[in-house]
Amino acid sequence: MTELPELTYSDVKSAADRIAGHVRPVTVVPTDPGELGSGEVWFALEFLQHTGTFKARGAANFTAALLEAGAMPEAGVVIASGGNAGLACAWAAGRYGIRASVFVPVTAPEVKVAGLRALGAAVTQVGTEYAEALEASRTYAAETGAVQSHAYDHPLIAAGAGTLLTEIHAALGGGLDTVVVSVGGGGLFAGVAAAADHHGVRVVAVEPEHCRSLNAALEAGRVVDVPVDSVAADSLGARRVSAAALRWAQHADVRSVLVPDDAIVAARQALWDRRRLAVEHSAAAALAALRTGAYVPEPGEKVAVVLCGANTDPGDLTKPDKT
Structure with missing residues (x-):
């Protein structure tokens, strides 16, 4: 397999030019003073993006670049996904009348599977983990000639995701110190880190304790396989992080932190109780880093917490506020 080129800020800038007008600009809102420590903390509401997650950015960039x-x-595009990347791929393909075939684990949330079908994708459910769906998608690509997209490990996908950081930086008037982002396979992280490095912004990479592909790779000094066992595994459940993500984590201003599942659940509940925001556990993981003290902003530090997705069933967000 040909090694993918190094991801750079130039790639992120090209993606921003390519997808301008096709994706929704990110909305940023402030938290209450002192709510999350002594820093100036903002939420980046990327779950308002097309298909409910940041993934639309990478899918739009991937599709437009290949068409250019x-x-x-003719066979279109095929992708393996826990759900969100497939939704974005199907959405982007549908805008151009391209066929999209999506392979997801049988454990993928029904709300995401239903969304895929509503977008016109051909959906195949196979295996219990993303890695199994990925292998099946590769077989399909070899048999049909469909072009293989990827949920996170492709420079066009990561570069598209990185446009989010540039928008956050601009929306906050250029005074952003730190961005806090959840990490699964590392596509969002790699793109954000490339853009953050250009703008002099620190990145806090947040993972569940038992779903830690980037953290483990940093410890080992190389990409390694990890077990996947988290309430956020449907979105953050990559068995291994991308090489691009590891490279940026090693060379940029990056802090890798872990949060337990109970803190992720509590952060998700708090977003509902206090703001009526129904987000995925993956989005809540980023907030959990500040609520648990896994990352503590300095006084006056301007921090953006990325709420990256909301493809979730809100039926369990009904308990009274106990936080």
């Missing part, structure tokens, strides 16, 4: 290059086959 005349490299989109």
Whole structure:
């Protein structure tokens, strides 16, 4: 397999130009003073994006770039996903009348599977983990000639995701010190880190304690396989992080932190109780880093917490506020 090129800020800038007008600009809102420590903390409401997550950015960039290059086959595009990347792929393909085939684990939330079908994707459920769906998608690509997209490990996907940081930085008037972002396979992280490095912004990479592909890779000094066991595994359940994510984690201003599942659940509940925001556990993981003290902002530090997705069943967000 050909090694993918290094992801750079230039790639993120090209993606921003390519997808301008096709994705929704991110909305940022302040938290109450002192709510999350002595820093100035903002929420980046990226769950308002098309298909409910940041993934639309990478999918739009991937699709547009291939069409520009005349490299989109008649068989269309195929992707393996826990759900969110598939939704974004199907959405982007549908905008251009391209066929999208999506492979998801049988454990994928029904709300995401239903969404895929509503977008016109051909959906195949296989295996219990993302890695199994990925292998099946590769077989399909080899048999049909469909171009293989990826949930996170592709420079066009990561570069598109990185446009989020540039928008946050601009929305906050250029005074952003730190961005806090959840990490699964590392596509969002790699793109954000590339853009953050250009703008002089620290990145806090947040993972569940038992779903820690980036944290483990940093410890080992190389990409390694990890067990996947978390309430946020449907979105953050990559068995291994991308090489691009590891490279940026090693060379940029990055802090890797872990949070327990109970803190993720509590953060998700708090967003509902206090703001009536129904987000995925993956989005709540980023907030959990500040609520648990896994990351403590300095006094006056301007921090953006990315709420990255909301493809969730809000039926369990009904308990009284106990926080």
